[in-house]
Amino acid sequence: MVELAELSDRRTAPAADTPRPAVGGRSARLRTAAVSLGMVGPAVALYTVLTVVPVGVAIYLSLTDWNGFSTAVFVGFDNYRHLFADPASTRSWYVTAVIAVVGTVGMVGGGLAYALLLKGRSRTNAFFRALAYYPHVISALILGYLWAAILGTNGAVNSTLHRFGLSEPIGFLFDEKLALVSVIWVIVWAGFGFNVVLFVAALQTVPAELLEAAAIDGASTWQTNRRVVVPMIAPVVTVATVLNLVGLVRAYDLIVSLTGGGPAGSTQTFSYLILARSFAGTKVGYATAQAVFLMVVSAALALLVTALRNRQDQAAAG
Template sequence: MAVTFAVTPRSPSTPVPAERGPRGRALRRHLTGWAFAGPATAIVVGLSIFPAVWAFFISRAKWNGIAPATMVGWGNYRKLVQDPDMIAATRHTLILTAIFVPGSIVLGILIAVALNQKIRLIGFYRTCIFVPYVASAAATGILAGFVFNPQFGVVNDILRHLGLPQGQFLESRHVAIYVICVIALWGEVGFTTVIYLAALQDIPRDLVEAATMDGAGKWRVFRHVTLPELRPVTVFAAVWQTITAMQLFDLIYTTTRGGPINSTQTIVYYIYELAFQTQRLGYGAAAAYLLFIVTLVLSLIVILYSRRRGSEVF
C-alpha cells in the first residue's frame, strides 16, 4: 500500500526562523570567532590594560611595595622634570635614538639593495645578516663585552696589530654610549634589512624598466623610483626603531649597567633602578608613564609627517 504525504508549501509571508536567516548565520560566525579569540583577548587585556591602569595609580603615590602607599598627586611628575638623573638619562636616550634610528634605516636600505642582487650564496648571506637579530640581546651584550674589552678584546687586538691607538670603549664615559649604538645597530640592522628586502622585491619591474628605457642611470632609478616606493616601509621602520631605541634595556644591563659614571644610563634603565633597586615604585611608575608619553608623541610626529608627504602607513 502506497503512502503519500502532502507537503504544504511555505507562503512568501511566512517568516524564516532567525537561526536560519542571514542574521542568524552571521551571529553564529561572530560567536564562533569570539569563542576562539575571546580567551586570548582576555589574557592580553588582563596582562596589558590592567597593569597599565594600576601603574598610573601607583605613579601618583609614594610607595615602596611594602608599607601603605601615600598619595602625592602629581608630585612625582613634578620631581621628574627637575631630577638631574632623569634629565641625564633622557639626554643619553635621545643621543642613542638619534644615532640608532637613521643608522639602522640607512644600513638596512644599503644592505637590502646589495642582497637583492643575483649572486652566488645569496641565501647564506641573507641568513648571516638576520642571525644577530634572532640572537638574544643578552647574548649580544655579553659577546660585545668580550669584543670591546680594553685588555684582551678583539677590537684592541686588531688596533694593536695595525699600530693604531687603542681605546677603552665601554669603560670610557665619553665613548661608551656610541659603542652601545654600534652594538645595537649590529643586533638590529637585520630587521630593517629583511623588511626593505621584501619591499624591494615588491616594486613593480615595469617602473624600473620604464625609467631605464628613458635613459635614467642606476643612481637616478634608485633615487626617483626605488626610494619613493620604499617610503611607507621607511615610516614603519622609523616608528618601530624609535620605540626600540627608547626602550633599550637588556643591552645596557649586560654591558655597562648604566656606567661608567652613569654615562650610558637610559630612561628604561633608570626606571629599573628606581623601581627594583631603590624600591621607589611610585616614582619609577611616573618615569615609565613619561617615557610612554614621549614615545607616543615621537611616533605620532613621524606618522603625521609621513601622511603630509603622502605616505599612508598606519
C-alpha cells in the same frame, strides 16, 4: 573591574554574530552569544588582568611615594615633577634620544644601502641577507655580553691592539663619550639586517618596467636608485624609521649587558633607569611614574606608526 564591565557588556549584547543557522529563535540566539562570549572571554580576561589593570595600577602608584613595603601615601604629581627636575632622569632621556635617533639613522641608512645591493633573488644575495639578519633572532642581552668581551678593556680588540704595541687600552666601554658610540654601534650592527629584509621585500615589488625605462633614458645606477627606486619604497622607509625609534626608546637588555649604564651614567637609558635604579632602589612610586611617562612616549610614537600606515594604505587604495 574593567573586565567585568566588558563581560556584562558582551552578555547584554544581542546575538547577531555570524555565522548563524537559518532557523533559531531568541533562545538559540542567546546560546550563540554565550558561545561567542566563551570564546573571547578568557583572552579578554587574561589580557585585562595582566596588561590593562597593571597600567591602571602603575598610574595609581605613580601618584604615591610607595617603596614597596610601607603604606602608600598619596603625593599627587610630585613624582612627575621630580621626573623633569631629576638630573639622572633628564640625562637618561637625552641618552635615550641620542641612541634612538642616531641608531635609527644608522639602521635605516645601512639597511637601505645593503637592501639596494642585495635585492636580487639569487642564492648569494639570500645568504648575505641572512648574514646581516641573524643578530635579530639573538637576545640583546647576549649580544651585549658578546660585544663587551670584544670591546672591553681585556676584550679581543684591545688585546690585539696591545699585541701590536699599543700600551693603553682604548676605553670603548669605559670612556664616557666612546661608550655611547659603542652602544649605538652594537645596536646598528644588530638591527640593520632587519631593515635590509624589510626594504628588500619592498624593492622586489618595484615594477621592472620602471627600471628598464630609467635605463633606456640613460640613468646611472645611482640616479635610478635615488630618483626612481627609493621614492617608490618611501612609505616602507617611513614605517621602518618609526618602528626602529619605538624599539630603541625601550632599550634595556643591551644596556644591562654591554655597559651597565656606565661609565658614570653616560649610557643609562630611560628603561634602564626605571628598572635598575628607581625600581631596584625600592622607589616604586617614582619608578612607576617614570614607567607611565615611558608608556606615553611609546604610545605616541606607536600611534604615529599607525597613522602613517593608514595614510599609506589609503594612498595604495586610492
